[in-house]
Amino acid sequence: MRPICLVGIGKIAVDQHVPAIAASPDWTLAATVSRAGTVDGVPAYTDFAQMLAERPDIDTVSLCLPPVPRYDYAAAAIAAGRHVMLEKPPGATLAEVQALAAMAQDAGVTLYTTWHSRMAKGVAPAKAWLADKIITAAHITWKEDVRRWHPGQDWVFAPGGMGVFDPGSNALSIMTEILPAPVHLRQADLSFPANRDTPIAAELAWTGNVTGSFDWRQTGPQSWDITVETTDGTLALHDGGAQLVINGADVESGPDREYPALYDRMAALVKTAASEVDITPMIHIADALTLGKRHVVDAFDF
Template identity: 50%
Template sequence: MSPIHLALVGVGKIARDQHLPSIEKSPDFKLVAAASHHGTVNGIDNFTSIEEMLAAVPAIDAVSLCMPPQYRYRAAHAALSAGKHVFLEKPPGATLSEVEDLHALAAARGLSLFASWHSRYAPAVEAAKGFLASTTIRSMRVIWKEEVRQWHPNQEWIWQAGGLGVFDPGINALSIVTHILPRPIFITKATLQFPENRDAPIAADITFTDAEGLDLSAEFDWRQTGKQSWDIIAETDSGRMVLSGGGARLSIDGVLKHAEPEQEYPMLYKRFAEIIRAGRSDVDIAPLRHVADAFMLGRRKFVDAFHD
């Protein structure tokens, strides 16, 4: 089967760390062009805008968008309008409405749109989902705490309106939780901590429930030093489940049940190829909806200014 001709838009940290290595190893894709205001990719044609790239390289079949979410809609709309399949880095957009509009446009043009959630492809996530489906869940705690200076050095866009702040990593936890739980959840209460000099939160405490009254809470914090925490802990009738390392390891009552090497982005590109060849889209906006609900319901608390 011939490889899908792919273009990459936004050659920044996530593109270099994850997308480019995964595309290079993928038998499904051939990278033929890139567009970025600041970065370039060796060995292919490079452009400064997606419009320029689409006009100059008609052989492109699909486009992977890695720019910040505030700027993704225009690029995705241009790519879909030009007849290209589109891969959206997480979060898929700055608002729910724009993602829904892109989904409708893709459907109208018979194209595939992929709202990617890389943490759902962490090695132990499916095992956790299977375990929870086999038992009764009594409560769940999500602890997602990391050091913003380590993972997002000097990235101003994450602190701007639409950049999501601590929900940029927190939405990874929400993407896992919404995938592994057997029923939909909804937010009942939230407190968002905003640095006095920023437009996006640095921490959040959220309470969720479901139709059967599940006790679920989440703690997101971008001020963690030392060991980073990406854990989902569930008390169940079959024991205490700990999904740790951002979904990398699953333990039940302290016994390690599942751990494999991380392959999140290679799996994302495998999935993107699958939906393109099947003529379908994969656009689940549940994690982004929960973020929007947190901003809607959340009580705002202002904290000390944050400086890189």
């Protein structure tokens, strides 16, 4: 198995990355880097440069840091000849991800911008079914409780944290994967808490009669749904893409293997030093933040 270092031992790393690596036939968790978090039985570093210097045996790094500091870590890893896997969204800006792609190409290493929701059970068959369909309308409903998924993580509301578009990027990654033709944003209404720098909710409208409702204030059941109307009927993805329903019939559903599938894909890419860099979902976020009308709403605190 190939040694990998996991950087940023927070909630998403503990909940998803660590179990996925542990179950993988391709990877072994050989080190972690984090200011405070650790994984039992795994050598832990607090300094990334020290890990790179002391562990030349580890040629792959998976970065689970927030988007803003991620570029510096990725650039250092690439400069040290390491393959790099980026948690979504892959960076704080489009330009820095493009720069990393160029660095990786020059260095001959893999750069993989992961979009875990694309690996949900229903996404691939949804894409296949829609491939030859005429789309008449589509709507995204992506509403969840930020206190549940990002407890106390103020960085999500800081510049570069993207606010509701952090989880919203999951929906956008599915939308851009399954629609047979690209769409572009025409209108956006963004709700900013009075004490925060990124939006907590958004209403978006694209070409092709595609709309989206995003909200981080949802309590109770969480809503991760995409509905696509076609001249041949209706397709719906529920539970973040895990369940596919076509014309009322349950076509595909299954257990969550999103993160294991990401590590499977990373292993395949590293074998040939190939890269997979897709910033399409980020383009829609950037467009929303550029085009969006700002609405100030009640202050938000964890």
